[in-house]
Amino acid sequence: MWQTSAQKILEGHSECLKKLIEDHEKRHTVISSLRSRCIDGSTLLHVAAYFGEHQHIETLLQLQVDVDILDYKGATPLQRSRDEKTMQLLLKYGAEVNWRDDDGNTALHMVCYGETGKPTRMDCLGLLFSQGGSTRKCNKKGLLPVHCAAIQGRHNAIQAVFESGIKETEFINKHSYERDTPSLPYLALSNGHLECTKWLISNGFLLKDREDIELLLDMVCNKDDKKNNLESVEYLLSNGLDVNICDKRGDSVLHLAALQIKSYEIMKLLLSFGAQVNLTNHDGITPLFNTVFASNFHGARLLIDCGASLKHQDNEDQTAFDHVKNTEDWIECGIFSNEINDLLRAYDLRKSVQLVRQVANKVKMKGAVH
Template identity: 30%
Template sequence: MVDLDDTTKNIIAFLEAADDGDLKTISKLIADGVDVNAVDVMDNRSALHLACEHGHKEVVFKLLEAGAKVNWVNSFGNTALHWAVSAGCEETCDALLKTGSSVDVKNKFTNQTPLHWAAADGHLGIVEMLIEHGTDINATHVAGYTALHEASQRGHYQVVKTLLYHKASTLVKGEDGKTARDLAKAVGAFKVVALLEFLPDRLREAARTDDTKSLINIIVSSGVEVDDYHADTGDTAMHLAAGAGNHEVVNILLEHGATPNVFNKALYTPLHLACRVAAVEAAKNLINGSATMSADLEAEDGEGNTAIIICAALDCSDLLALLVEKRVSLNQANKRGETALLLAASHGNVPMVQKLIRDRANIEAKDEYGNTPLSMAAKNGHHSVITTLLQSGSHVEPRDKLNNTPLHSAAKHGHRQAVMNLLHGGASCSTKGEDGLTPLGHAAKNGHHQIEKALAAWQERIDRQQNMRKPDE
């Protein structure tokens, strides 16, 4: 049997008294000079830890008065505040915080802060106290969960409501990829699920319907996460506002920290949606952005379309001009190989074609079928675009993957003026393409008899001119 000295005996008695809440013994031993920061050698817990763990608030007050270290950690990295939170004793927590206890200290193995413990146990008053003292409301532990995750998966409705009010993020995903909403659904905490979905749903509806008054009220008064997205579509409030052309809402959301570059489940950003509906003002606000963030002008949708490609495809000249001014890439192609110029030519938009050419878009870019801008203009009969492209130096006879030239395409599709413009631009009407047919052959095959006659007359004139140049035999 080991004989213990008086100092050791006093420490053991001191720790036991703290564990039992024996204020009288604690007071006597402190008066006798015991070390108030002595620890249990087994787990490094101090008397303050023990008193906090069991909610012995009078003992806690006495220990703090005697100079106990509030931020001492045990072998598991827990502080007295962790244990006070676990006991659910608000007065003890308050005393520790006022004495300098670290509000965001993480324990050793799970990286949990006192807020994680308070939220998990549903201690609303302590949650509010920790928030008041500046705790990081979105701190994550080893599993990637925030306090909102912990409260949600245990169905603590009021705690969830308080965390949301103080701007706890609903978007954080744990290491398992789950949000707080996912965890609440998994355990059947449907009241919490409704709370997590209600405010974001109201926010998105206000954004969609251009209800700026309700939007501001929801953001300011509820602490809702402005980037919260719909579970099925992935749409944020910004997606809905941009897609509806609600430019004032876009501005308000940007001012309140909304991210303009989130992709929804259809792989569109808000800017893609604004461009798709030619919402010029909404797109301008996204492009100009906030003080800290603006739309990514080169972001690609699921088909590889950037904003400028969408504008060209949908004939939105105003937005395209704005994007050109912002020096976006003019030669970026989508998954079909289509560039903005190729699409503008395909739609017959002469001013757009002229602008893109002036800003040095590649005039010979080819899509997946080998079509150049001239090929597409010819195929669709846009004779003015053909003239513009030829005057800008476009090669008059590029071959597509079927071996056709633009003249073949124009003749095949019955575009007489396009045919004439190409002929005047130097296209040959005797060149063989698909199936070994000349442009005249394509016109004849498809029943375009006026074009057939025009090509025959043109070829006859060419032949006559060539014969006139031959020296007399």
């Protein structure tokens, strides 16, 4: 019975929550404690605040439930609220506007982060500012509320923070550089919010040293299809980032992109910005080798068309086609010229001959031992 009621309350059934509170108040069915975290780690007050049930909030507060009671993550009902009127009600009863939960987040952090895919709650931001909500408290990750807004691409929230106090911009810049905290453009762009990134940079917030390099390398080797990924790569390159930068292993951006099956458009973009098709890493491997390792047929065709060397040998004296595992798959994909297909067959034949010789030599050596 209780599990059914709890589930309905979590789904937002107001009447179920109302009946539970009324039954307790009238002593029909008494809950052991209104302060217990009986609804999936939350108290009834947290749930009422989350769903904006003002009448239920008033009732619970009148039943002496602490307005700043904590849920399983150390958050108050104010921090779980999602609308201005609910926040106003809780603040009227004395809710602590700058309380930090177990992760160090305040209500302002939570509103700045908001709900993914939903508009920024600007009215809630304005209310928290007016009640002394601090824009300068950082959570345990070192993030200010404005950083949370950048992660979600909420440039309107960021602008509101800037306008909330004197020298906010100066403070945020100083905070990012003095602490091991990513810049606002980095957080926005790494989470796929290109327009927010452009807005930030146009308003004087720049990427920290080497953040652009880290972003570019991450974008081309990340398998997730993040929003605006291709456009973000183009934006970084258009702003002067060297397309031939390499990571610690000597892999260029093109090397990394070549390892991804769905990277054709990014590879085309990199090549259009002057990516060196025959650049080698510390193992003597070119991007063409990586397309072979990943069975990236379309990427290989693109590189070959752009002048990738088929004769180049790595540090182990192997060419890219020496690493082809299933020649028939490459031929049957149907995107290579007859000349390339013939070359693939030749390499496959050579590997077969080498294998036969190796086996024969082993048999010969074994016979000599006996």
